[in-house]
Amino acid sequence: MSYEGLTLDKEGGIATLTLNRPQQLNAISLPVAQSMAKAIDEVHQDDSLKVLIITGAGRAFCAGLDVTTFKEVDQMSPEELNDLIHTLSLPLYKLSKPTIAAINGTAAGAGLSIVMQCDIRIASQKARFSPAYIRMGLLPDAGATYFLPRIVGIAKAIELMVTGDTIDAAEAEKIGLLNKVVPEEEVMTVARELAERIAKGPSIAIKLIKQAIHVGIHNNLEQQVEWESLAQYICLKTKDHKEGVKSFFEKRQPQFKGK
Numbered sequence: 001m002s003y004e005g006l007t008l009d010k011e012g013g014i015a016t017l018t019l020n021r022p023q024q025l026n027a028i029s030l031p032v033a034q035s036m037a038k039a040i041d042e043v044h045q046d047d048s049l050k051v052l053i054i055t056g057a058g059r060a061f062c063a064g065l066d067v068t069t070f071k072e073v074d075q076m077s078p079e080e081l082n083d084l085i086h087t088l089s090l091p092l093y094k095l096s097k098p099t100i101a102a103i104n105g106t107a108a109g110a111g112l113s114i115v116m117q118c119d120i121r122i123a124s125q126k127a128r129f130s131p132a133y134i135r136m137g138l139l140p141d142a143g144a145t146y147f148l149p150r151i152v153g154i155a156k157a158i159e160l161m162v163t164g165d166t167i168d169a170a171e172a173e174k175i176g177l178l179n180k181v182v183p184e185e186e187v188m189t190v191a192r193e194l195a196e197r198i199a200k201g202p203s204i205a206i207k208l209i210k211q212a213i214h215v216g217i218h219n220n221l222e223q224q225v226e227w228e229s230l231a232q233y234i235c236l237k238t239k240d241h242k243e244g245v246k247s248f249f250e251k252r253q254p255q256f257k258g259k
Helices: 030-045 067-074 078-094 110-117 144-152 152-164 171-172 182-199 203-216 220-238 239-249
Strands: 005-013 014-019 050-058 060-062 100-105 107-108 122-125 126-131 181-184
Touching: 005 122, 014 182, 030 067, 030 078, 050 060, 060 110, 078 110, 100 110, 100 182, 107 110, 110 126, 110 144, 122 171, 122 182, 126 171, 144 152, 171 181, 171 182, 181 182, 182 220, 203 220, 203 239, 220 239
Parallel strands: 014 050, 050 100, 060 107, 100 122, 107 126, 122 181
Antiparallel strands: 005 014
């Protein structure tokens, strides 16, 4: 299936979603926002896919919402705006499969939100990050006010949001926004190598680990232990668990099948 403003490639259990508007620094138009949601749903529906990499074409990851759409956005009803922000916020975060942001360049505004919605973030040394919204008199959205304080802490999140400052990759790694910073030419290689490791893993357990961490943000300890117990019971009944035990005793690498 083809999508406006992006490509979706599948190989070896790995989906790669590439924002593909390099002349616009991969800024998101309203049709592209809808395309992203549909592409992510395709990844969700395809059981052969175990992990998603998201990246940008050209020299930017994503410059945020396309400024040419602001006139249209300004005319939206509260309900329409709510639908748009939900479209930009929830599909990627709620995807049950692990997600890796391969950040090849600038991630600003909604582009930064997309980065933060991903589970793992690998960036080029040349990448730059900014909430940016304040420069247009706007509140950070697409989940930014949820993710940024949880990732970098309240004080740093407020500082970045109210100033709109741009930080480089080294600073982003220092404050915990990034997992790893690598040379520009290695971003996709490193992301792909990690994705391949994940794709070979026990996908049911991996899915439940991601869900456990997400619900754990809101649970107290007792609630989380109850959730872990149920999830562990599910894992104990899988063929992958049996393979893991068998391979341990046979002193070999496990061959997980996602069952």
